[in-house]
Each structure stands twice: as C-alpha cells, then as structure tokens.
Amino acid sequence: MIEHTATPAAPAGGAVPLARIRAALERELPRAVELRRRLHAAPDLSGMEGPTRDLVLAELPGGEVDAAGGTGALVRIGGPGPAVGVRAELDALAVTEQTGVPWASARAGRMHACGHDVHLAALVALSRAVHATEGSAPLVAVLQPREETYPSGARDIAESTLLRDHRITSIVGAHVQPTLARGHVAATPGAVNAAADEFRVVVRGRGGHAAYPHLTDDPVVALAHVVVALQRVVSRDVDPTSSAVLGVSTLLAGNAPNVVPDEACAAGTVRTMREATRDQVHRRLVEVAELVARAHGCTARVEITRGEPVLDNDPALAVRAGALLPELGLSVSLPMISYGADDFSYLAAALPGLMMFVGVDGGPGARLHGSDFLPSDDAVRDVAFAMLAGYAAAAGTEESLTRP
Structure with a gap:
C-alpha cells in the first residue's frame, strides 16, 4: 500500500463551479430519494453485491468503468487528468428489518441497517450533478464492496492499481451518524476511527x-x-x-x-x-x-x-470541507472521534482522505446496525451535500457558493 505524506496538487482545471453544481445537485435529489428506496428494498450481503452494483451503475452517467474488489466498480465522471474519488459502500447486513415502511427490505434476513443505501444514492446524485456541470473537476465514484466483513473491499482497491490508474489525488467519504443532530456534519482533522x-x-x-x-x-x-x-x-x-x-x-x-x-x-x-x-x-x-x-x-x-488501520483524516481537506459546509446549509459539529472502525481507512492510508460523519434522524433510539434504523429521506440530501463539500475541498476550489 502506498502511504501519502502530503496533500497533492489539486486537480487541473481551476476552481470548480460550485454554485452551478449545487443547483444541479438540488435537481437530482428527488430521483436520488427514489433510488435510495429501491436500494433499501433490495439489499445484498457482503461479497454478493453484484445486483446492487448494477442498479447503481444504471443510474450513473456514462463513463469509464473498472471492476473493483470482485463485486465493486470505479466509475470515472469527467475527462482525463487528476480526479477526486468519492466512496460509497455496496453491502448490507444480515439483519431482519423491523421498520414497517412500504419499501422495507424484501429479502429476509438482510437489511441496509448502516445507511449504505443513503450513501449510494447521495453519490449517484453528486455524480450526475458533476457530470451535468461544465468545468467540473473529474470525479471517480468508488462503489466499494465488503465494508461490513473481511476481507475488506477497500483494502483490495487500495492495494490494486486502480487509484493510480484513475489518477485519484484525494478520496472522500461520508457516513450517517445518529448520535449527531440532523443537519450537523463532523469534518474532524486527524484520527477519527480506531x-x-x-x-x-x-x-x-x-x-x-x-x-x-x-x-x-x-x-x-x-x-x-x-x-x-x-x-x-x-x-x-x-x-x-x-x-x-x-x-x-x-x-x-x-x-x-x-x-x-x-x-x-x-x-x-x-x-x-x-x-x-x-x-x-x-x-x-x-x-x-x-x-x-x-x-x-x-x-x-x-x-x-x-484489521483496519486508524482512519486518519487529512487536516487540510478537513479544514477546507468544514469551511464549505455552512454555505451548503449544513452545520459544523464539534469534532467527533469514535472507536468504531471503517475500512475507508485503507483508502485514506493510500491517499489524502476525508471521512465526514453526517447527523441523521434514524428513528426512536436509533443505532447503527439496529433492525429499526431508518434515516429519513432528508439524509440523502445531507450526505450528498457533505460529499459535495469534500469533493470541492479536494478539488482545491476557493470559489464561494454564494457568488453568482
């Protein structure tokens, strides 16, 4: 695995047109919410995510597609040159759902109880918005398998040549977190997961x-x-x-x-x-x-x-993304450090990385991996805009979202 020592130069092409990407992303949200519900109703367990991957690929704009980790994929949005990677997880958990919603899991003993359905829908919305906005820095959608089990899908990707082949200079992720208030996002520099x-x-x-x-x-x-x-x-x-x-x-x-x-x-x-x-x-x-x-x-x-190494957020990425969050209608939470683990850490050990935690209303007594965990549809928007903040921070933009 290649370890980084400093944040590299930003992707070529200058500042990304943030205001226009934001507007395009708003237009994509209804479609993303519908996708989230379809994903939630048809969860796939770790190592068997092919149908979920294909469903997501069908919603992404056309681009270069590479297989990754067996049942995952990397999809390049935009032209050649340095790119920003944005990751979402494909797998669900072996949990029997007890939410009672019409779009609950139709597969017995399987459930998206960790928010991966939300992450995937948000990434699709961001990818489509970037694709629709001229002048955007290239984005690589990292559809990662096997986050919930060993062997780690993120480790497979980090140890392959895919990150280098796509010239990914930084990697961004966002994860729902019911212990944070809805609309609050933690973009904490340094070690955030154990x-x-x-x-x-x-x-x-x-x-x-x-x-x-x-x-x-x-x-x-x-x-x-x-x-x-x-x-x-x-x-x-x-x-x-x-x-x-x-x-x-x-x-x-x-x-x-x-x-x-x-x-x-x-x-x-x-x-x-x-x-x-x-x-x-x-x-x-x-x-x-x-x-x-x-x-x-x-x-x-x-x-x-x-298992996974420490998930260490790149300080410069965290600071830049945190500065953009309020302009996207999100609040910056207090620093959040958890002794939980996420195999995104393998990607963040190979490249400057940023994992953000996005507050959600997951229902009464909400807890990750719980059989009644169900973030509201608003979570798709919040995760998508957190991803946009990370993407823009990694692209090196200094353009304000409030400018015309």
Whole structure:
C-alpha cells in the first residue's frame, strides 16, 4: 500500500463551479430519494453485491468503468487528468428489518441497517450533478464492496492499481451518524476511527471429572483469571492520553456441568488510535494470557488478526470541507472521534482522505446496525451535500457558493 505524506496538487482545471453544481445537485435529489428506496428494498450481503452494483451503475452517467474488489466498480465522471474519488459502500447486513415502511427490505434476513443505501444514492446524485456541470473537476465514484466483513473491499482497491490508474489525488467519504443532530456534519482533522483488531485466546489444561478438581488443570478457572487480568492492560499499561479498548465478547468452554474440559476459549476486540499503542496492547495481551494461564498450570495460545488501520483524516481537506459546509446549509459539529472502525481507512492510508460523519434522524433510539434504523429521506440530501463539500475541498476550489 502506498502511504501519502502530503496533500497533492489539486486537480487541473481551476476552481470548480460550485454554485452551478449545487443547483444541479438540488435537481437530482428527488430521483436520488427514489433510488435510495429501491436500494433499501433490495439489499445484498457482503461479497454478493453484484445486483446492487448494477442498479447503481444504471443510474450513473456514462463513463469509464473498472471492476473493483470482485463485486465493486470505479466509475470515472469527467475527462482525463487528476480526479477526486468519492466512496460509497455496496453491502448490507444480515439483519431482519423491523421498520414497517412500504419499501422495507424484501429479502429476509438482510437489511441496509448502516445507511449504505443513503450513501449510494447521495453519490449517484453528486455524480450526475458533476457530470451535468461544465468545468467540473473529474470525479471517480468508488462503489466499494465488503465494508461490513473481511476481507475488506477497500483494502483490495487500495492495494490494486486502480487509484493510480484513475489518477485519484484525494478520496472522500461520508457516513450517517445518529448520535449527531440532523443537519450537523463532523469534518474532524486527524484520527477519527480506531484501528480494529480481533483476538482469540485458547487456554489448554487437563480435563476430568468435576468432582475431582485436584486431578485436573482447570482451563475454565484459568481463562476466567485471564479475562479479568486483561482488563488492567488498558487501565494500567496504556498511557491515559492515548487510550484504547480491549474487550472480551465471547466465551466458550465445555458442554457438560460435571466435566472439566480440556480447553476454554475467549475472543474479543482491540481498538487503538495510535500504531505504537496498538503494538503495545498486542504484546501485553499475549504476555498476560500466557503468564496467567501458566500460573494456573495451563498454557495459552493467542491469535491476533489485524484489521483496519486508524482512519486518519487529512487536516487540510478537513479544514477546507468544514469551511464549505455552512454555505451548503449544513452545520459544523464539534469534532467527533469514535472507536468504531471503517475500512475507508485503507483508502485514506493510500491517499489524502476525508471521512465526514453526517447527523441523521434514524428513528426512536436509533443505532447503527439496529433492525429499526431508518434515516429519513432528508439524509440523502445531507450526505450528498457533505460529499459535495469534500469533493470541492479536494478539488482545491476557493470559489464561494454564494457568488453568482
């Protein structure tokens, strides 16, 4: 993966005609809302997004199309030269929808519960507006597969030659966020999402009859102590100014109440905002598990699967996009940093990138990945205009939207 060190020169062609793109984007919104509802009703799971991709491609203006990540695509809007990439995710989740709207998922056990339908519709609207506006900087619509599962679709794209082939100089994304007020957008410089890793601890002992514990080396007791001991890694080993999350979320041991098993397993997640902290937590996770297990006459094997890197927003892009948001009728929220993860981070590690969080009204008690999560149609407009702010910031424009 190619890592960037500085924001590159803006795409050729001078300032993009923002006022005219804005007007064109307003005209595209009714069509985009209708598309969002069609996408929502027909979700595809990760790795099976071909029908969703084809539906989106049919709505995009004609342009150079390249396959990406198996079931994704990159679509170039505009002529040759440096371009701005704008990403939206194709996949849905294995969730049974409980919204009750007429356009709810028609596919049992599948749902757009993370707003990807909104992101896709917004990207189509922006792409059509840019295509319809003479003088616009080239835009590459990045239709990314497999955001919700491994292997990451964004990683596949970042490690391919596609970004270089399309001369993409910066990459922009926007994600709905129900914890922000509707109409508020966070364009925060620096780290905004954590690196996300998974771990599995297997404690091996010597099983036997539960009535004779002295003849066993009980891996259940050992694992229980490992889980408790791991809670001190963040509170006592990590610098409190560089925090982390180490959470154990699954436990598995035995299948009979009167049998001490030979093995007990735990699994969980590690979230960090700095690479040095990431390495430190991994090292201590292994040390604590092995030493505590040994103290109980057992052994421990730790498997760590490294996931997405830290999502690090380019400071210059974030500042420029933030300055444009109020002119687009959006409010700039306070900085938002989340220990959630998004594989957009692979793209932002390859190029200067900007991920914005867009406040939405997702319904009572709204939460991402919830079976009742349903942003209103207004979210399509807000995400589209956030994407426009990012696109304009990446294109290097200084033209005000308020000028005639």
